[in-house]
Amino acid sequence: MLKNIRQISDVEWELPIGSVPGMHVPGRFFLSEELFATLENGALTQLANIATLPGIVKYALAMPDIHWGYGFPIGGVGAFTVDEGIISPGGVGFDINCGVRLLTTPLTTADLGKKKDLIQALFNTVPTGVGTRAEKTVSQHDLDGIMEQGAGWVVEDGRGLPGDLDRCEDFGCMKEASIENVSEKARKRGLPQCGTLGSGNHFLEIQRVDTVYDETAAKAFGLAPDQICVMIHCGSRGLGHQVCTDHLRTLESATKRYQISLPDRQLTCAPITSPEGEAYFGAMAAAANYAWANRQIITHMTREIISGMFGVAYEEMPLVYDVTHNVAKREEHVTDGVRQELVVHRKGATRAFGPDTPGLPPGLNTIGQPVLIPGSMGTPSYVLKGTAGAMEKTFGSTCHGAGRVLSRSTAKKEGNGAKIRANLAKQGIYVKATSNMIIAEEAPEAYKSSSAVVDVVHRAGIAEKVARIRPVGVIKG
Amino acid sequence: MPYTELDHTADVLVRVTAGSLEELFEESARAMFETMYGENTALTEEQDVTVSADTKDELLCAFLSEFLYLSEVDGMVFGNVTVTLHENICSATVRGTPFIREKHAGGTEIKGVSYSGLTIREVNNHVEVDILFDV
Numbered sequence: 083m084l085k086n087i088r089q090i091s092d093v094e095w096e097l098p099i100g101s102v103p104g105m106h107v108p109g110r111f112f113l114s115e116e117l118f119a120t121l122e123n124g125a126l127t128q129l130a131n132i133a134t135l136p137g138i139v140k141y142a143l144a145m146p147d148i149h150w151g152y153g154f155p156i157g158g159v160g161a162f163t164v165d166e167g168i169i170s171p172g173g174v175g176f177d178i179n180c181g182v183r184l185l186t187t188p189l190t191t192a193d194l195g196k197k198k199d200l201i202q203a204l205f206n207t208v209p210t211g212v213g214t215r216a217e218k219t220v221s222q223h224d225l226d227g228i229m230e231q232g233a234g235w236v237v238e239d240g241r242g243l244p245g246d247l248d249r250c251e252d253f254g255c256m257k258e259a260s261i262e263n264v265s266e267k268a269r270k271r272g273l274p275q276c277g278t279l280g281s282g283n284h285f286l287e288i289q290r291v292d293t294v295y296d297e298t299a300a301k302a303f304g305l306a307p308d309q310i311c312v313m314i315h316c317g318s319r320g321l322g323h324q325v326c327t328d329h330l331r332t333l334e335s336a337t338k339r340y341q342i343s344l345p346d347r348q349l350t351c352a353p354i355t356s357p358e359g360e361a362y363f364g365a366m367a368a369a370a371n372y373a374w375a376n377r378q379i380i381t382h383m384t385r386e387i388i389s390g391m392f393g394v395a396y397e398e399m400p401l402v403y404d405v406t407h408n409v410a411k412r413e414e415h416v417t418d419g420v421r422q423e424l425v426v427h428r429k430g431a432t433r434a435f436g437p438d439t440p441g442l443p444p445g446l447n448t449i450g451q452p453v454l455i456p457g458s459m460g461t462p463s464y465v466l467k468g469t470a471g472a473m474e475k476t477f478g479s480t481c482h483g484a485g486r487v488l489s490r491s492t493a494k495k496e497g498n499g500a501k502i503r504a505n506l507a508k509q510g511i512y513v514k515a516t517s518n519m520i521i522a523e524e525a526p527e528a529y530k531s532s533s534a535v536v537d538v539v540h541r542a543g544i545a546e547k548v549a550r551i552r553p554v555g556v557i558k559g
Numbered sequence: 560m561p562y563t564e565l566d567h568t569a570d571v572l573v574r575v576t577a578g579s580l581e582e583l584f585e586e587s588a589r590a591m592f593e594t595m596y597g598e599n600t601a602l603t604e605e606q607d608v609t610v611s612a613d614t615k616d617e618l619l620c621a622f623l624s625e626f627l628y629l630s631e632v633d634g635m636v637f638g639n640v641t642v643t644l645h646e647n648i649c650s651a652t653v654r655g656t657p658f659i660r661e662k663h664a665g666g667t668e669i670k671g672v673s674y675s676g677l678t679i680r681e682v683n684n685h686v687e688v689d690i691l692f693d694v
Binding site for chain 1: 564566567570571595612613617624627628630631632634636658660663665667668670671672673674675676677693
């Protein structure tokens with residue numbers, strides 16, 4: 083596969099049509115020389131596979147955190163016309179609306195004397211880890227509201243600030259949600275989990291703004307040097323996982339019935355306008371709303387703890403933004419001079435709308451959308467802004483994180499959780515996790531460098547650096 | 560027969576080999592349970608499960624997915640399962656123990672069982688399948 087590729091520009095590469103049979107369009111991916119070392123052949127095959135799907139527009143895309151997943155590669159983006167295109171859960175992932183949000187505080191590093199107490203309090207309060215449940219199981223009626231209104235339901239319930247929704251992708255709610263397409267099983271899993279962090283690479287991090295690259299944008303976003311922030315990374319929990327599982331089954335039969343031939347079964351799909359396609363999209367949107375509500379509840383818990391511990395007013399902790407990196411969206415994009423509605427799948431990729439794009443938060447129209455790129459445990463995260471370049475090249479998309487280089491089993495064999503925790507503590511990063519095994523799996527060495535990945539999107543012009551934030555405390559499940 | 564874990568950077572990929580299809584289903588489930596919680600020999604409870612699908616591959620995927628659902632809603636940590644297959648229906652008895660936060664919250668959460676590459680094949684006298692768990 084690698085011998086077919088041709089270089090388009092500094093960090094932009096093309097996989098030509100014919101790299102795998104049946105491609106309708108080429109593949110395009112963004113990568114630096116350094117990151118080529120960790121590129122798996124399987125990941126490029128998965129990129130090429132996206133290009134075989136009906137109704138795909140322009141090219142199949144992969145961001146610099148590309149790696150081998152299932153269906154789409156992680157870091158994959160594919161946009162499809164509504165009339166002829168498909169929708170596929172393989173282009174979204176099991177964790178629908180896995181995403182990340184960032185909130186600021188008026189505290190600086192100097193104010194954070196009780197850092198360990200704060201981390202412990204967060205760990206005790208925010209349910210973290212596999213199998214954990216929220217303090218309160220919501221009612222079926224509340225779950226309806228959560229799936230229909232997303233973060234807005236939680237804010238209406240008194241657990242948020244009015245400005246929170248403005249600073250959330252899609253204002254915290256996809257209106258296309260159809261809760262009747264969410265199964266009883268998915269609901270049963272969702273009832274006790276709203277307001278839980280989950281596990282794996284999910285986390286809640288206390289961070290400080292370490293470097294500001296773009297002062298104007300940083301100010302508009304609400305960021306300042308040495309400011310203490312909180313980053314929350316989690317998704318739609320068991321409800322989302324079940325929605326994906328359920329609809330993969332229905333779509334498997336649909337793929338056969340619509341005679342769509344697939345290079346990989348995980349690309350199981352249906353025409354967007356088919357009953358099966360619409361059912362999945364509606365259920366996916368409901369799950370996405372659940373994830374936004376989930377992150378809003380955790381935000382509330384965090385604000386209450388910080389307020390109680392440091393005497394900070396609730397209102398003094400506004401949101402910078404909330405982004406999703408596993409979703410399919412109906413968006414308008416201009417391709418070859420023609421504006422049309424497309425269904426954009428982002429699987430391990432983040433929306434990065436440029437200035438003057440509809441849907442931006444009030445006051446950020448000249449700046450562009452805030453983009454949050456979490457680092458792995460112990461490594462820097464980044465805040466970027468969306469660009470006109472992203473609108474032109476990637477359907478307004480950019481990377482989502484760092485991407486793994488070591489498998490979990492290798493990381494567990496080679497790493498010692500206790501030692502890694504001690505090393506991070508020496509660097510001023512206090513980690514609280516449900517087990518040492520989790521720490522070993524999530525070790526910094528197991529991931530690509532977030533800096534290297536962010537550097538590529540900046541050079542490609544598909545998002546531009548605004549600030550770098552470093553962790554000072556982490557909770558993980 | 561043991562399953563083996565193959566290298567996969569993002570997720571968990573296991574290769575399961577067995578002497579019969581039923582054994583393959585049982586071993587696949589064991590591989591999944593051990594991925595989630597490690598080996599569990601405390602088997603204090605059991606429940607019956609029935610799953611059906613159009614093909615054997617889909618049946619295996621549906622069978623494993625059912626345990627992800629049950630372990631969450633019933634709060635159970637499963638250890639092993641006994642399987643009977645009849646055409647495209649799988650009847651099983653699964654054994655486990657209730658989830659205890661202090662003991663089990665450090666486990667690995669499986670978000671889903673991927674269809675990618677899940678093709679049951681015959682190799683020599685055995686049946687074999689590669690299963691990808693999204694973690």
